[in-house]
Amino acid sequence: MIGRYLAPLLAALALSACSTGALPRSAAVPPPAATEARAPVTILISIDGFRPDYLGKGNSPMLDALAAGGVSAAMRPSFPSKTFPNHWTLVTGLRPDHHGIVANKMEDPARPGEVFTMATEDPFWWNAAPPLWVTAEQAGVRSATMFWPGSVVNWGGTRDREWPNDLEGGTRPHDWQAFAQxxxxxxxxxxxxxxxxxxxxxxxRFLALYFDAIDTAGHRFGPAAPETAAVVAEVDGAIATLVEGLRSIDQPANLVIVADHGMAAASADRVVRLDTMLPAADIRIVESGVYAGLFPAPGREAAVEKVLIGRHPHMECWRKAEIPARFHYGTNTRIPPILCLADLGWRVVADAAAQAKATSLGEHGYDPTLPDMAALFIANGPAFRAGATLPGFDNVDVYPLLAKLIGVTPGANDGTATTFDGVLTR
Structure with a gap:
């Protein structure tokens, strides 16, 4: 199916490569039309769960061409290497510990009885840091988002807890689409x-686009499965459609293509069950899987810590204040008192019932420094030099890059703009 989209474009790329000896950067960035000198737009594209080593295997000719004609790297996600924390990091430049989206599922002591999930749109949970589209809109730069996690939130506004459809104040992208898988x-x-x-x-002038299919396939089939490779080809075809669409309207673009995290192989038999270590009534688990965030039952704190804190087979547990510094995680009020992190490929679950549900063949959320957690980074367009490969960098650096590309002053962030100094044309 993807050949129908890629054949004309790849033929042109091949012809140009033969004459110049390299893939042209113009593969992604068409020249301005004679009738309208369009300024370049910036398009941020997330391909959820795309490992950098998915490239170059014959399934991603368009992404391979964009990487060869632009800038590429294996990027380190923030901890936890989960979807919502890292998507919010990419557009705020803050680590989860600072921007408040510390997990895909979490609680807040200021809202007892409530639980944040990936469907939560109440601005209360998101308002700690403005995403880039809010900064852009406030600076007069029009933005549009397609499915980016958190982009439907009326950022900076308030929501009546008794009348949840009543919103006051706040800013969204000028155009946005709610997620529809x-x-x-x-x-x-x-x-x-x-x-x-x-x-x-x-x-x-600033657009954001999100693809979830590769992450879904990676969970279901595993990162090395042929089914996952087929979905890589499908999404690559969609990127080719975008490139050809930009060409057809003579729209120059700086494409910044990222992933939120990688994917590791998992199996149903690699599980640590907490109920084999201490009574179920001693703890309350907020989120489990690759890691478990938990609260000891009142009066049982010392007993729980005595059992859990430290190194165990296939798992390590820490008090919140003692989480290793390399994770930059542990000060936010939404992080539970104890964190247990599984070894690569393993999971932490409450009991046998939870183990029975742990059937996915791929997982993420592990230590971001592990190669399997590395995330895709490709940048291609008139702002970028061709054929550059960067050493690994933290994903907080993407935000100041994007702010520079769209010409807005970035908010306070944990990133550094110097990461890309040697690969920018201006």
Missing amino acids: AMPSEQRTRALIDWLRRPADARP
Whole structure:
């Protein structure tokens, strides 16, 4: 199926490569049209769960070409290497410990009885740090987001807890789409092109796009499965559709293509059961899986710590204040008192019932420095030099890069703008 989209473009790439000896950067960045000198737009693309080593295996010719004609790296996610914490890091430049989205599932002592999940849109949970589209809108830079986690939130606003549909204040992207997993990858890219077909005064200058299919396949089948490789090809075809769409409307673009984390092979028999270590009534687990965040039962704190804190077969547990410094994690009030982190490929579950549900063949959330957790980074466009490979860097550095590309002053962040100094053309 993807050949239908890639054949004309790859033929052009091959012809150019033969004449110049290298893949041209213009593969992703078409020249301005004669009738309208369009300024480059910036497009941030997340391919959830895309490991850098998925490239170069024959399934991703478009992404391979963009990497060869631009800048690429194996990027380190923030801890925990989960979807929502890292997507919020990419657009705020803050580590989860600082921006408040510390897990895919969490609690807050200021909201007893409530639980944050990946469907939560109440601004209360998100308001600690403005995402880039809010900074852009406030600076007069029009933005548009397609499915980016958190982009439907009325950031900075308030929501009445008794009347949850009542929102006051706040800022969203000028254009945004709520997540709909059933929407095909190619259709998502076509939506961006439609936004860019608008007249100049109604056209976004910063766009964000999200693909979830590779993460879903990696969980279900494992990172090395042929089914996962087939979905890599599908998403690569959607990226090719985007590139060709930009070419068709003569729209120059700086593409920044990232992943939130990698993926590690897992199995149902690599599980640490907490109920084999202490009575179930002694703890309350907020989130479990690759790691477990838990509260000791009142009066049982010392007993729980005596059993859990320290190194165990296939797992290590820490008091919140003693989580290793390399994780930059442990000060936020939303982090539970004890964190237990599984070894690569293992999971931490409450009991036999939870073990029976732990059937996925791929997982993430582990130590971000592990190679299997590395995340894709590709940048291609008029702002980037061709054929550059960067050493690994922390994903907090993406935010100041994006702010520079769209011409806004970044908010306070944990990243550094100097990471990309040697690969920018301006």
